[in-house]
Amino acid sequence: MSEEIKANVTMDLKGLACPLPVVRVSQQVKKMKIGEILEAETTDPGAHADFPAWAKSTGNEIVKIDKGASSTKFYIKKLK
Numbered sequence: 234m235s236e237e238i239k240a241n242v243t244m245d246l247k248g249l250a251c252p253l254p255v256v257r258v259s260q261q262v263k264k265m266k267i268g269e270i271l272e273a274e275t276t277d278p279g280a281h282a283d284f285p286a287w288a289k290s291t292g293n294e295i296v297k298i299d300k301g302a303s304s305t306k307f308y309i310k311k312l313k
Contacts, residue, residue, distance in 0.1 A: 238297050238308050240272035241265065247304055251279040255287050262293060262311050270296065271309045280305060 244261060246254040254275045261271060273284070281298075284307050288295050297308040 238270060238272075240308060241269040243272040244274065246273055246275040246277070248276060251277055251283060253277075254280050255283045258284070258307075258309065259287065259291070262291075262309065265311045267311055267313065269311050271311070273307045273309065274304050275307070276304045280307065284309070 242261060242265060244257060246257060249257070254273065254277050258271065258273050265271065277283075285295055287293075288309060292313045294310045294312055295307055296310050297306075299306040299308075
């Protein structure tokens with residue numbers, strides 16, 4: 234049984250191509266408080282590499298990835 238994660242902010246990024254999903258998430262995370270979680274849903278296949286690389290370089294954390302049939306949800310926790 235997987236743990237339920239409660240997102241403070243959700244973003245629908247479906248249909249956007251690289252680099253827009255990461256750019257939009259980066260802009261949103263800057264507005265959030267430390268400890269808050271962002272749920273970003275995307276159809277961009279490049280996001281599977283882009284979001285983890287972005288999180289590592291910015292000091293944030295991807296706490297969960299839900300792969301669906303047509304989209305993927307990334308749960309990103311703001312750490313700084």
